[in-house]
Amino acid sequence: MIEQPFIETLRQSIIQNWDRPAFTDYGTDVTMRYEDVAVQIEKLHILFREMGIVKNDKIALSGKNNCHWVTSYLAIITYGAIVVPILQDFNTNDALHIINHSESRLLIISEILYEGLDMAQMEQVEAVISLSDFSILASRAHLDKTRTSLDAIEVAYQQKYPQGLHPSDLRYSNKSNAEIASINYTSGTTGFSKGVITSLNGLAGNVLFCSSHHVVYHESRQVVFLPLAHAFGCAFDFLTTFATGAHAWFIGRTPSPRILLQAMAEIKPTCVFTVPLIIEKIYKTQILPLLTKSSVNWALKMPLIDDMLLGKLRQQLVDAFGGNFDEIIIGGAPLNAEVDAFLNRIQFPYTTGYGMTECAPLISYCKSKDYRMQSCGKALPNIMEVRIADANEAGIGEIQVRGENVMLGYYKNEEATRSAFTADGWLKTGDLGIVDEDGYIYIKGRNNTTIVGASGQNIYPEEIEAKLNNMPYVMESLVMKHSDGSLVALVCPDFVSVDADHLSNEMLAAAMETNRRNLNAQLAHYEQIARLTLYPHEFEKTPKKSIKRYLYTQL
Numbered sequence: 001m002i003e004q005p006f007i008e009t010l011r012q013s014i015i016q017n018w019d020r021p022a023f024t025d026y027g028t029d030v031t032m033r034y035e036d037v038a039v040q041i042e043k044l045h046i047l048f049r050e051m052g053i054v055k056n057d058k059i060a061l062s063g064k065n066n067c068h069w070v071t072s073y074l075a076i077i078t079y080g081a082i083v084v085p086i087l088q089d090f091n092t093n094d095a096l097h098i099i100n101h102s103e104s105r106l107l108i109i110s111e112i113l114y115e116g117l118d119m120a121q122m123e124q125v126e127a128v129i130s131l132s133d134f135s136i137l138a139s140r141a142h143l144d145k146t147r148t149s150l151d152a153i154e155v156a157y158q159q160k161y162p163q164g165l166h167p168s169d170l171r172y173s174n175k176s177n178a179e180i181a182s183i184n185y186t187s188g189t190t191g192f193s194k195g196v197i198t199s200l201n202g203l204a205g206n207v208l209f210c211s212s213h214h215v216v217y218h219e220s221r222q223v224v225f226l227p228l229a230h231a232f233g234c235a236f237d238f239l240t241t242f243a244t245g246a247h248a249w250f251i252g253r254t255p256s257p258r259i260l261l262q263a264m265a266e267i268k269p270t271c272v273f274t275v276p277l278i279i280e281k282i283y284k285t286q287i288l289p290l291l292t293k294s295s296v297n298w299a300l301k302m303p304l305i306d307d308m309l310l311g312k313l314r315q316q317l318v319d320a321f322g323g324n325f326d327e328i329i330i331g332g333a334p335l336n337a338e339v340d341a342f343l344n345r346i347q348f349p350y351t352t353g354y355g356m357t358e359c360a361p362l363i364s365y366c367k368s369k370d371y372r373m374q375s376c377g378k379a380l381p382n383i384m385e386v387r388i389a390d391a392n393e394a395g396i397g398e399i400q401v402r403g404e405n406v407m408l409g410y411y412k413n414e415e416a417t418r419s420a421f422t423a424d425g426w427l428k429t430g431d432l433g434i435v436d437e438d439g440y441i442y443i444k445g446r447n448n449t450t451i452v453g454a455s456g457q458n459i460y461p462e463e464i465e466a467k468l469n470n471m472p473y474v475m476e477s478l479v480m481k482h483s484d485g486s487l488v489a490l491v492c493p494d495f496v497s498v499d500a501d502h503l504s505n506e507m508l509a510a511a512m513e514t515n516r517r518n519l520n521a522q523l524a525h526y527e528q529i530a531r532l533t534l535y536p537h538e539f540e541k542t543p544k545k546s547i548k549r550y551l552y553t554q555l
Contacts, residue, residue, distance in 0.1 A: 002404060006181070006204040007078055007172050009243050014038050015167040017245035023067045026223075026249045026263055032067050034245070037074065039157075039165050044075035044134065046156050050147045051106065051126055055080040055173065056180065058102045062086035062095065063110035063131040064252040065228050070238055072108050072131065073228075077200070080173030083182045084195075085229035092116045094193065098185045099125060102195060102411065111137065177201035183411050184231055186357050186542075195411030198231075202360035205383050205404035206235040209362065211244045215329070216271055220246035223269045223322075225255050231361035232331050236273050257281070261320055268324035275332040276339075279350075280469075282320065283339045284494075287313065291342075314346040327351055327368040331361075333546050334443055334462065338470045340373050352376045354441055356429060358420070359384070359405040363429075364441050375440040380405075387426065388435055392458065395434045396444050400426040432460070449549060451481045453526040459487070464529070467522055471515040473497050473508060476539060478552050479529070486530035489516075490552060492538055508534070 017034040024031040032040070053059070059076045061083055063069050076083040084102045086095050088110070095116075099107060100123050107114075107122065110131045119128060119138045127139035127148070135150055146152060161169065181200040185193050210216050215236070222241050226233030228250075241248045249267050251259065260278075290313070321328065328350040335352050343350050351368040354376035355361030363384050366377035379386040384403035391397035406427050409417035421427055432450065433443040445460035453459050461479035468477045468489060475494040482488045491512060498508055512532045520528045539547040 002177055002201055002204040002208060004204070005175070005177055006200040006207070007175060009204065009207070010074065010078060011170050011172050013243050013245055014170060018167055020245060021247045022242060023070055024247070024249045025066050026251050026267075030067055032071070035165070037071055037242075038167075038170060040068075040071040041075040041078060042161075042165055042169075043153055043157050044072065045079050046160070047129075047134065047148060047153050048075075048079050048081065048106075050153070050156075051143065053079070053081055053105060055175070056082055057106075058082045058084050058104040058183065059106040059108065060084040060086055060099050060102065060104040060125075061108045061131075062088055062090075062113055062229070063108075064088055065224055065233075065250040066131075066252050067250065068131050068134070069228060070242070070248075070250075073234075073238075074242070077181050078172040080175050082180050085182065085184060085234070087227055087229040088113055089227075096121055097193070098195075102183050102185075108134075109137075175200060177204055180408065184229075184357050194413055194416055196357045197408040197411050198360045199408055202405050202407065203235065203239060205380075206360050206362050207240045207243050209365075209380050209383055210236055210240040213365075213367075215326075215365075216240045216244055216246055218245045220244065220270045221267055221324075222246060222248040222271065222273075223251065223260075223263050223267050224248050225251045225260060225263075226273060226275065231357045232275075232355065233273065235360060235362065236329075257285075264320065264322040268322040270325055272321055272325050272328045274328060274330055276330055276335045277333075279328070279330060279343075280336050280339050282317070283336075283342065286320075287317075287342065310346045314348055317343075317346070317348055325349070329353055329365070331355060334376075334466070335374075336466050336469060337374060338466075344371075344373050354443065358407045358427060358429075359401065360407070362405060363401050366440075372440050375436075375442050377441065378439040379403075379441070386435060386441060388433065389422070389426075389428075391434075396432055396458070397434075398447055399429045399431045399433045399441065399443070401429060402426045451479075451487070457524075457526045459527055464489075464519070464523065464527060468515065468519050468529075471518065473503070473511050474515060476547070478539065478547060478549065480552070482530070487528065489529050489532045490535050491532050492535045 014034045014037065020034055021031050022034045022037050059081050061072055073083055084098065084104050086098050103124050105124055105126050106129060107125050108129045108131055114128060114137055119125060127143055128137040130137050136148055177200045179200055180197055181203050182198045183195045184198060185195050220241060222237050224233065224237040226237060228234050228238050237248060251263055330350060331353045349368045351366060351371040353365040354363045362380060364377040364379050384401055384405055387400050388397040389400050400422060402425060430447045431443050432445050432447055433441055435441050445462045449461055451459040451461060464479045465477045468474055473493050475492045478490040480488060493508060516529055516532050540551055541547055
């Protein structure tokens, strides 16, 4: 158990950084200092008390990344309540299920998202609070509206702090790290949403590792575009940044490449947390077209010119992310092997980590200078342990973990909790991989996506898809086993490239057949793809941008 209570860590950061900027809504003039955050937390605490909220009550939170979202999150956990983050991308039915299953007593939500909900369907919610100004959008009849209006809360605050709030006034919950901080509902590739119970210790473990290894530090500048309702962005872009006294800029919606690059150029972040999809898109749209030019191809074969050109490509990518960062940390899914090889070749400062919501989320990481291609670093020292269970002759088995970051279980789902852990207490990740002699972890695929070939060979579809996705006119793909035993691939074409090259349907079909033959030339005989089938639009994805494979099982 981590010694210092996580809530105390947050309180100390506010006190020590009172006059420093904490949060900014990018593209607006809204910036909150740590003092402003403390004031907003106190006003929300007054509101919670007036509404009868007590320790360990659940409060659901949904909306885009912004200053009010993060101050709401901080207010909830420092009050001693349990936060239930809901991704704004969840559909209405999923959101209602989470609100009801978690037994949330309050819902803090952006008004546009609340339009699709009906309070009559929210079984235990006492009130719905606007994320834009914290006004009451709806409430139960018994709630005293005269004591919960914005004006009433302001009057109560002024009466309590007539001389203004001072650092010495901060009094937060004394919850221990062993107690519950949040319930995060997954939306996984298998289609089963479960409420992951995360302790304050789990949050503390992630923040402590990140700050102590100087990944995020006091002078850090973070451009935040990952969804904060997801464990990856929440732990590092938000909680670690706040706990270290750093400054975060929030991009409120999924940014276009233009907006993202503009923000990077203006803010010049010191560290960038991202997912493979964004890096792979930049590679495919900006780098790959250059590499396919005959003049560039020629230059890359000439030793001296090769070094100069690779240096220019590296600088181009560094500048695209603001030119001021120590490293780019990629997580959420495996990085495409071709992109990985290119970034390594140009000596770009990047690394990949490994985690899952059940670990709040970090399991492994290494600094970019120590990174090895296609690995996801080493288990966090003194925080997490990793072992490989039931390894086959190639050393591949299920990755199992234990340590400070591991969840307490799944909310109101004892059966799922029991099945998630081994008899001796290790969490079964469901990922297949190996650990080399130096402790580096290499992920090979998911346990529940592995395909068994006709002669019993294990086939990892993700590895085949990674090769196929780098072929002409392919945006993304899924490899599955047909009912006749053959392997087939479902392909969503890159329609931008198709249109740019004026390909007809027949020409596209011919290009895909060429891709199939070229792909099979790179595969073992038992991995051969019998046919490619075109799919007209992008596959539906989880918040981590992994494809929801269970939706596409019938070909």
